[in-house]
Amino acid sequence: MIFSYNFLQSFFDEKLPEPQKLADLLIMHFFEVEGVEKVGKDTAIDIDILPSRAGDCLSHKGVAREISAITGMKLIFPQVKLKEKGDISKYVEVKADSACNRYTMRVIDNVKVGPSPAHIQEKLITCGLKPINNIVDITNYVMLETGQPLHAFDGEKVEGGKINVRYAKNREKMVTLDEKRHELDKDILVISDEVSSIGIAGIKGGVLPEVDENTKTIFLESANFDRQVIRRGARKLGLRTDASVRFEHGMSTVIAQEAVDRAASMIADIAGGEVVKGRVDIANKKEESVSISFTAQDVNNILGVDIPLTEIERILRSLDFKIKRNKSSFNVEAPLFRKDVVIKEDVIEEIGRIYGYENIEPKTPCAELISPKKSSSLALESCCLEEMKALGFTEAYNYTFINEETASFFEYKGLQEMEKPVSLDYKYLRPSLLPGVIKSVGENEKIVDKFSFFEIGKVFSGVKERKVIAGASFPSSFLEMKGVVNLFLERIGIKEVSYNPSSRNFLGACAEIKHGKEVVGIIGEVSSKTKKGMGIKSPVVVFELEMEKLKTVREDSVYNPINRFPGALRDISLLVPRETKYIEAEKKIKREGGSLLSEVSLFDLYEGEEIPEGMKSFAFRLLFQSNSRTLSSEEVNKIRDKIISSLDSVPEWKVRK
């Protein structure tokens, strides 16, 4: 809300600090100031009043009270003196539904409508309101002063002199002061006279009983309405007004009476009318103050600073709290307009902020020397980050959501949908990181020649979430990526994984990565069809691994003493049909080789000339080594021959001599 510096000054005899200085004080003890700007001879101060204090501080009086508490300057509120004449019951009769917490009304007769005095107009302009005439300006002025929305009706236009606060009928129509037509329903509270509705309660006045230059009699309404009812009505009508905002946040009903008297006396002074004796006052809701007990020790415990008892007392009194003190025990009552103060922590916050958080010296906490825990899942994650980085992979982030197009491209079914996302790009929770990763390949291919990257993140099956790590590399080949994944798994403590041929609709060559019987992930080359759809040209290989599963099969690394006995190398070249899998030959060699065969590696794979049609050649290098003795040449050759004859025994396989 925008506040007028001159308006605030009117509550003090002493000169207020300069506007910017005042703003700085408010920032440190009250709320954020969004701007300080000169407006004519006045200064507009835009204070971000948070909802917790909207009930009392969307008003100059409320902020002036804060300034008084912060600076210690004496606060002077205007005194209201009314000269009353006649009898209000001859003018108006009021009925109010229980959704109206309080309804007060004053009648001012024989007014002269005209422009309001300059000092009122100036303050309204500073606060962003347009001066209209003295009557409307005074209602707005008093709202700015007290926070209480008021409404002035032309009394002669209120049919039958009867006012009823009731819910509207379905499809009831009304034109508001801004000449907009509204269709109402039974959830919307209205002010009506004998004939029709004349205002939307707590939101906006109707055009029918509008005050104009010929108005003589003013019915001045100062009421309080149920916050939920106002909120619901304002939302239905798409109307947000100074009044509705105040009621929606919940105001105290005590301000209504004070405001109606203040406005009536100003109208009498300025518009020359007479205040009619008596005040309509229907109070449907009683408010009671809460009493809160605390000790100076409580204040010290929470704030961590010793604040003198007298200072605690001064602060709370300046904020209108009632205080009873017995040594260092306090029993206080917050003023009724402070609906936000309910428990002792609320009171201590008041003490703390006015005392000033900058006056609280930092104090290192005293706590047990407990070694912090790190979950095994986070430990694995740090490890993965380190190893992927070492393997030359860069970490990337994608969105948690995918759109319909991506979901159908990857043929995902039964994805968890979001309720009314702001954009359809966030329609589904991602079931895998791979769609995002593959899309990122497409985008990066346009800007760099090659890129290897990975992502760690949550993916979802229905509403169930789990963490996975996925990666992609381009240009790459299946075997290159398999080497990366293998080394990566080994580095994070997972050995002996197997790769089983598998398929996914968006991948070409593809294998499930297994540890024992457990599938821990997948690796595959992105199919040319997928690449075409995504506009990708280079060969791309991707993988995705389940972090939860990796976590359970991880093992600590073990040190093997360096073998000091010399090893012996033997090469074997084997011809097999083209469709034979490498792993079949390797398994056979290992089985025959026994414990002295310590390593098998493939050093050449050859197809083509010199090789019979439909065949391929594997060249194995075998390392024989014992950790207790030097092996003799004869011994090694004997094992090699055993391996060769075993390989040769397979029909269609042939060891090349």
Added chain:
Amino acid sequence: MKEDNIDLLKERFLQEIKEAKTAEERRKISKKYLDKELSAVFRTIKELSSERKGVLGRKANELKSFIAEHMEEVSAEEEESVDVTLPGKNVSVGRIHPLTQALQRCGEIFSGMGFSVVEGPEVEDEWHNFDALNFEHDHPSREMQDTLFLKQNKRESLSSSEKLLMRTHTSPVQIRYMLENKPPLRIVVPGRVFRNEATDSSHEINFYQLEGMMVGEDVSVANFRAVIGVFFQKFFGKDTRIRLRPSFFPFTEPSFEVDISCSNCSGKGCSVCKRTGWLEVMGAGMVHPNVLKNAGVDSDKYRGFAFGVGVDRLVMLRYKIDDIRLFYSADARFLKQF
């Protein structure tokens, strides 16, 4: 053969070297003298009497080492002649995402002060995300324009612990942790959070938060100032100052905003801090007694502080990044800079 012949050979060698233009030529000349000329000399010497052999042999050997030395000089010269201004060969390493780096750094700083790093789910229920954190039932952030809810059958009839949403902050992990662990507690919670709002250079549908909480029998605002001061000084540099301003959050009482002196202008005032010298970076406060109660902690015995900081914003300030969406773009040109 005379000694003169060897001297002449040396002179000829020096003359040829003098005339040579490149190191390459000098190398060839030296090689020629060593391999051919001197070999011939040694062959001749072999035939001579032992007395002459001694004198000439010594002289020839002296020339041999002289030429060999010269050849070494040539090699050294060649080594130095590499154009060091040529571009180096390209090699590549992986990088860690700047947000991950920041989260790890935060974790390290707080671990150093005894805070455990814990995690929580991204799909949360309304009870943990709002109710337990003392949000009023009609609080505006529970509405769909702010929060991303999951589509569920008959959602209206579900209880708040059944209604699912994408967590709007990491604070529900406070509740989860307190329900499972007894005070004293010290935790930080890094994680991805979600808001149902249109994206622009400073807003994202998903972003990162670091939540922190310390609960014990004797934890105060003064303690919070000390802990958070250490954190920001380690994160942004030892000259960083902090200030607390009053604010309001449903789950803390008292509540504050934490400002740090502007990392761009050291508090002098610039466009980054809108000339105020301060940057608002964190919401914090003393844990509301209702929150402690909801999480099964005796609020008469224990109290504590809690805070939440937007990690994207910290990193944007640290590197002067002007668009939050870059973090989620997987753009190699962006990622390779960290």
